[in-house]
Amino acid sequence: xxxxxxxxxxxxxxxxxxxxxxxxxxxxxxxxxxxxxxxxxxxxxxxxxxxxxxxxxxxxxxxxxxxxxxxxxxxxxxxxxxxxxxxxxxxxxxxxxxxxxxxxxxxxxxxxxxxxxxxxxxxxxxxxxxxxxxxxxxxxxxxxxxxxxxxxxxxxxxxxxxxxxxxxxxxxxxxxxxxxxxxxxxxxxxxxxxxxxxxxxxxxxxxxxxxxxxxxxxxxxxxxxxxxxxxxxxxxxxxxxxxxxxxxxxxxxxxxxxxxxxxxxxxxxxxxxxxxxxxxxxxxxxxxxxxxxxxxxxxxxxxxxxxxxxxxxxxxxxxxxxxxxxxxxxxxxxxxxxxxxxxxxxxxxxxxxxxxxxxxxxxxxxxxxxxxxxxxxxxxxxxxxxxxxxxxxxxxxxxxxxxxxxxxxxxxxxxxxxxxxxxxxxxxxxxxxxx
Amino acid sequence: xxxxxxxxxxxxxxxxxxxxxxxxxxxxxxxxxxxxxxxxxxxxxxxxxxxxxxxxxxxxxxxxxxxxxxxxxxxxxxxxxxxxxxxxxxxxxxxxxxxxxxxxxxxxxxxxxxxxxxxxxxxxxxxxxxxxxxxxxxxxxxxxxxxxxxxxxxxxxxxxxxxxxxxxxxxxxxxxxxxxxxxxxxxxxxxxxxxxxxxxxxxxxxxxxxxxxxxxxxxxxxxxxxxxxxxxxxxxxxxxxxxxxxxxxxxxxx
Numbered sequence: 001x002x003x004x005x006x007x008x009x010x011x012x013x014x015x016x017x018x019x020x021x022x023x024x025x026x027x028x029x030x031x032x033x034x035x036x037x038x039x040x041x042x043x044x045x046x047x048x049x050x051x052x053x054x055x056x057x058x059x060x061x062x063x064x065x066x067x068x069x070x071x072x073x074x075x076x077x078x079x080x081x082x083x084x085x086x087x088x089x090x091x092x093x094x095x096x097x098x099x100x101x102x103x104x105x106x107x108x109x110x111x112x113x114x115x116x117x118x119x120x121x122x123x124x125x126x127x128x129x130x131x132x133x134x135x136x137x138x139x140x141x142x143x144x145x146x147x148x149x150x151x152x153x154x155x156x157x158x159x160x161x162x163x164x165x166x167x168x169x170x171x172x173x174x175x176x177x178x179x180x181x182x183x184x185x186x187x188x189x190x191x192x193x194x195x196x197x198x199x200x201x202x203x204x205x206x207x208x209x210x211x212x213x214x215x216x217x218x219x220x221x222x223x224x225x226x227x228x229x230x231x232x233x234x235x236x237x238x239x240x241x242x243x244x245x246x247x248x249x250x251x252x253x254x255x256x257x258x259x260x261x262x263x264x265x266x267x268x269x270x271x272x273x274x275x276x277x278x279x280x281x282x283x284x285x286x287x288x289x290x291x292x293x294x295x296x297x298x299x300x301x302x303x304x305x306x307x308x309x310x311x312x313x314x315x316x317x318x319x320x321x322x323x324x325x326x327x328x329x330x331x332x333x334x335x336x337x338x339x340x341x342x343x344x345x346x347x348x349x350x351x352x353x354x355x356x357x358x359x360x361x362x363x364x365x366x367x368x369x370x371x372x373x374x375x376x377x378x379x380x381x382x383x384x385x386x387x388x389x390x391x392x393x394x395x396x397x398x399x400x401x402x403x404x405x406x407x408x409x410x411x412x413x414x415x416x417x418x419x420x421x422x423x424x425x426x427x428x429x430x431x432x433x434x435x
Numbered sequence: 436x437x438x439x440x441x442x443x444x445x446x447x448x449x450x451x452x453x454x455x456x457x458x459x460x461x462x463x464x465x466x467x468x469x470x471x472x473x474x475x476x477x478x479x480x481x482x483x484x485x486x487x488x489x490x491x492x493x494x495x496x497x498x499x500x501x502x503x504x505x506x507x508x509x510x511x512x513x514x515x516x517x518x519x520x521x522x523x524x525x526x527x528x529x530x531x532x533x534x535x536x537x538x539x540x541x542x543x544x545x546x547x548x549x550x551x552x553x554x555x556x557x558x559x560x561x562x563x564x565x566x567x568x569x570x571x572x573x574x575x576x577x578x579x580x581x582x583x584x585x586x587x588x589x590x591x592x593x594x595x596x597x598x599x600x601x602x603x604x605x606x607x608x609x610x611x612x613x614x615x616x617x618x619x620x621x622x623x624x625x626x627x628x629x630x631x632x633x634x635x636x637x638x639x640x641x642x643x644x645x646x647x648x649x650x651x652x653x654x655x656x657x658x659x660x661x662x663x664x665x666x667x668x669x670x671x672x673x674x675x676x677x678x679x680x681x682x683x684x685x686x687x688x689x
Contacts, residue, residue, distance in 0.1 A: 373486065378523035381483050382537040382593065383511040383544070392536070396527030400576070403527065 011059040013042060014137075017174060017204075020065050023143050025113060032128035033139035040133045052316045052348050053258060053287045058230050063202055065143075066090025066173040071165050073097050076196060078409045081161035086111060088164045090201075091143050091175025102158055107189075108149035109160055115147035118180045125208040125236035132260060135234040138176045138206040145178035145205075150215075153186035159407050160189060164205070166197030166229065174202040185212035185240075190406060194222040195231060196253070202230040209237035209245065213267065216244040220405055224417070225253035227282060232258045241267025241296075248401065251278040251286050252417060262291040265299045272301040277401045279421045280313035280345075287316040294322060294357075298329035307338045308398055308422070309345035317349040321364070325356040334364040339371070339397050395424040436461050436632050437482075437601055442493035443657075444481045451477040453657035454493070459601070459632050459650075466635040466643055468668065469654035470676045475636045476520060478654070479605045482634075483517035484510050497601065512544035516599030518590040520606040524578040530589065531573035534559060534596050541597055562595045565625060567618045583610030591622045602626075603634045608642040620645020640672035653679050 018037070022030055042059065043050035071089050078085075083102025086109055087094040093111035100109050112118060128139045146162050164177055183189055195203055203225060211217050217237075225231045231254040239245050251257055263272050278286040292301050307315035315338060323330045338347040351364040371393050379389035398418045405411040418424075437459040444452040451474045459465050469475045481488050482495065484507030495502040502510060525533065539549040550558060559573060566588040578586050587607060594602050604623070608616055623646050627633065635648060643651075643665070651667040652659045653676070660683045661667065671679070 372523075375523045375525065377483075377485055377507060378519065379525070380507040381511050381517045381519075382533075382597070383508050383540040384537070385506070385508045388540075389508075392528060392533075393525065396525050396576075399527030401527075403576075 011042065012062050013059055016063040017137050017141055017176075020141060023141065026119075026122060029123040029128050030140050033136045036129040036136050037133065037140060040136065042133060049289060049318075052314070053256070053285065055256070057256060058202065061172045061200065063174045064171045066092070066166060066168070066175045066201065068092040068094070069167060070096075071167055073163065073165060076163055076165070076194065078159070078161055078192065078407060080407050080409055081159050081192065084109060084158045085161040085163065086146050088144065088162075088175070088177060090166055090173060091164075091177060093144050097163075104154060104156055106151040106154060107156055108147060110147045112145040112147050112178055112180065113143075115180075117149070118147045121180050121182060121208055121210055122178070123208075125210075125238060126206050126234055130234070132234055134204050134232045134258075135206055138178060138204050138234070142176045142178040142206065146180070148179075148181045148189070148191065150183045150187040150189045152184040152212075154184075155187065156189040159192055161192045162194065164195045164203065166195075166199070166201045166203060166225070168197075168199030168201040172200045172202070174204065177203070177205045179205065179207040181207070181209045181217065183209075183211050183215040183217050186214050187212065188216040190218040190220075192220045192222065192407065192410060194224070196224045197226045197229060199226055200228045201226070202232070204232045205234070207233070207235040209235070211237065211239045211243040211245050213240045214242040215240070217246070218406065219245065219247035220407070220410065221247060221249040222410075222414070223249065223251040223253055223257055223259075225257070227253060227255055227284065229254045230256050233260065235259070235261040237261070237263045239263065239265050239267065239270045239272060242269040243267060244271045246271075246273040247275070248273075248405065249276045249288075250402070250414060251276070252421060254284065254286070256285045256287075258287045258289070260289050262293070263301075264293045264295065265301070266295055268296045268298045270296070270299045272299070274301065274303045275401055276303075276305040276317075277398055278307040278309075278315050279398060279418065280307065280315055281310040281421070282313060283311070284313040285316070286314075289318045290320065292319075292321045292332065292334075293324070294327040294330045294332060295324045297327055299327070300331040301333070303334040304401070305336045306397065306401055307347060308341065308394060309338065309347055310341040312342070312344040314346045314348075317347075317366075318352070319350070319364075320352045320354065321362070323353070323355040323357050323360050323362060327357045328359040330357060330360040330362065332360070332362045336366040337397075338366075338368040339394065340368060341370075341394065391422055391424040394422040395419055398422060436498060437634075438496040440494050442478075442481070442495060443491045444477065444488045445491055446477070446488050450491075451488070451657055452481065455657075455659055457652065457659065459634060461600075461632055462629040463650060464627065464633045464635065464646065464648045465650045465652065466637060466648035466668065467652050467654050468637055468640075468671055471638065473654045474657040475654045476605055479517060479603045479634070479636050482603055483507060483515060511597075512541050514600035516594055516597055516602045518587075518594060518602065518604040518607060520609060522578050522586040522590055524576070524581075526576045526579050528577050529574055530577050531555075531559060533577045534573075534593065537593065538596050559596065563592060565595055565622045566592045568592060584612060584615040587611055587619055588615065588622075591619055591626075595622065595626055598626075599631070601632050601634065603636065605636045606638065607635065608637060608639060616641070616645060640668045643668050655680060655683065
C-alpha cells in the first residue's frame with residue numbers, strides 16, 4: 001500500500017504504524033481501513049473533537065512494533081480470575097501467563113488471532129472507515145487481541161480478566177489490541193480490561209461489544225499505563241432489548257489518554273451505566289469523548305464522570321447523549337464532577353443532551369471546584385488536621401466510584417492506588433482493610 | 436471547664452456576637468436558647484473553630500488553655516466536640532472507617548491505645564445500641580443518604596465514640612420526630628457525667644424535656660440577655676422570646 005500523505009512536520013506516526021507488514025487474517029477489513037486512511041490525517045487542535053488534546057508529544061516520537069518478551073505480572077494477578085485470564089505483552093498473546101482453565105462450558109475467551117469465529121462481529125461496530133483515524137489504524141494493523149463469547153443464558157460466575165502489559169526501553173513501541181465481546185441473550189458476565197506498563201509506548205485499542213436481549217455485561221476498564229505512555233481507546237457497544245451494559249473506566253496512567261466510548265441502545269428496556277474516574281497529576285492529560293445514543297423507548301442510562309486533577313494536569317470531558325425521535329420514556333442522567341487540587345490544574349467539561357423525543361426524563365450537569373470548606377471543617381472538628389481532612393475528602397471523592405466494583409481484589413487494589421494518588425496512605429492504617 | 440469572657444465575633448462585615456460571658460463547670464448542662472438569627476449557632480461554631488468567623492474581642496479558656504490559640508482539630512483532640520445542625524456527607528468513606536479514624540486520632544493525641552479494626556468493631560457495636568442504629572449504618576458512606584434523623588443519631592454516635600469533655604450540640608432536635616428525639620435525648624443523657632459538660636443550642640424547649648439543662652441562657656442580638664434555671668426555658672415555651680426582649684429593653688431604658 002502507499003503511505004498516507006503527511007502534513008504534520010516530521011511526524012512519523014502513520015508510516016511507523018503502517019510500515020510494518022500487514023498481519024495475517026481479516027484481509028478485507030485491513031484493506032478497507034488502509035484505503036480509508038488514504039484520506040485521513042492525524043487530528044490537530046483545530047479539529048473540534050480534538051480541541052483540547054495536544055498530540056504534539058505523540059507526533060514527535062518514532063515508534064517501533066512491540067516485541068514479545070517476558071514480564072513479571074505478579075502484582076496484576078486477580079485471584080478471582082486465576083483460570084479466566086488472557087495476558088498480552090507488548091501486543092503479543094502471552095500463553096505462559098494466560099490461563100483459561102476455569103471457563104464454564106461454551107464460554108470462549110480466546111486470543112483473537114486464533115478465533116476465526118470473530119469474523120461476524122469484527123469491524124461491524126468499528127467499521128474500517130470510522131471517522132476516528134486511530135480506529136482505522138487499529139483495523140488496518142491490529143496484531144492480536146481478545147475474543148469473548150458467552151452463550152445464551154450462561155451466567156459466568158468468575159470475572160474474565162484481560163491484561164495488556166507494555167514495556168519499552170530506548171525505542172518507543174506501539175501495540176494495537178482489538179477486543180470483541182459477544183454476550184448472547186440472557187447471558188451475564190463480568191469483564192476486566194486492564195492496561196499497564198513501563199516506559200514510553202503507545203497503546204491504540206479498539207473494543208466492539210454486542211449485548212443480546214436481556215443479557216448483561218459488567219465492564220471494568222482500568223487504565224494504569226506508564227505516565228510517559230499514550231493510550232487511545234475506541235469502544236463501540238450495541239445493547240439489545242432489556243440488555244444491560246454497566247461500565248466503569250478508571251484512568252490513573254498515561255501522559256496522554258483518550259477514551260471514546262460510544263454506546264448505542266437498540267432495544268426497549270435497556271439500561272446503561274457509563275461511569276468514569278480520572279486521577280491526574282504532573283502533566284497528564286485525560287480526554288473522554290463519549291456518546292450515548294437512545295434510539296428506543298423506555299431505556300435508562302446513567303453517566304457519572306469524575307476527575308481529580310492536580311499539578312498541571314488536565315481533564316477533558318465531552319459527553320453527548322442523544323435521545324432520538326420515538327425514544328419516549330427515556331431516563332438519562334449525566335453528571336461531570338471535577339476536583340481541582342492546584343491552581344494550574346485544568347478541567348474542560350461539556351455535557352450535552354440532544355433530545356428529539358417527548359415524555360423523557362433527562363438531566364445533566366457539571367461541577368468544577370475545590371474542596372468544600374464546610375466539609376473540611378466537619379472533619380477537622382473530629383480531630384483530623386487540615387492535610388488529613390483534605391486527603392480524606394479527596395480519597396472519598398474518588399473511592400465513591402470504586403465501591404460498586406464487584407471483584408474484591410480489584411476493588412482493594414484500586415482503593416489502595418487511589419489512596420496513594422490522593423496522599424491518603426497515612427490514613428490507610430486508620431481506615432483499615434477495606435472490603 | 437469553659438470560661439467565655441466578653442466574646443465578640445464577626446462574619447464578613449456582620450457583627451454576630453457582641454460580648455458574650457459564660458462560665459460552664461464540669462457536670463453542668465447549659466442551654467443557649469434564642470430566636471433565629473440571635474447568634475446561637477455562631478457561638479457554637481466560634482467555639483469549635485470554624486474558619487469563617489473572626490473573633491474580634493474577648494477570650495475563651497478551656498481547661499485553662501486559650502481556645503483561640505488552637506486549630507479546630509486541636510480543639511477536637513483536646514476534648515471539644517461539636518454536634519452539627521447539618522452534618523456533612525462524605526462519600527467513599529464508610530461510617531465505621533471514619534469513626535475509627537477519628538477515635539484513633541484522638542487516642543494518639545491523648546496517649547491512649549489505638550484500636551485495630553477488630554477491636555473497634557466490638558467497641559462500636561456496643562455504642563450503636565445507644566443511639567438505636569442498625570449495624571448497616573456502619574458500612575454506609577458517612578452520612579450519605581442518611582435521613583435528617585439518622586444524621587443526628589450519627590452525630591451522637593460520634594460523641595459516644597469520642598467521649599468529649601465538652602459537647603456542643605447545635606440544634607440537635609431539628610429534623611427529629613418524637614421517637615428519634617426521645618432516643619437521641621436518652622443517649623445524650625446517658626453520656627452525661629460529673630467530669631464532662633454539655634452545651635445545648637436550641638430554639639425550642641422540647642429538647643430540654645429529654646435532656647434536662649441546669650442552666651438556661653437567652654441569647655438575643657449577640658448578647659446573653661437573661662440567664663436562669665430550668666424554669667426560664669418553660670417560660671420561653673409558654674411566652675415566646677418577645678417578652679424577654681421587652682423586659683431587656685425596659686431595663687435598658689430605666
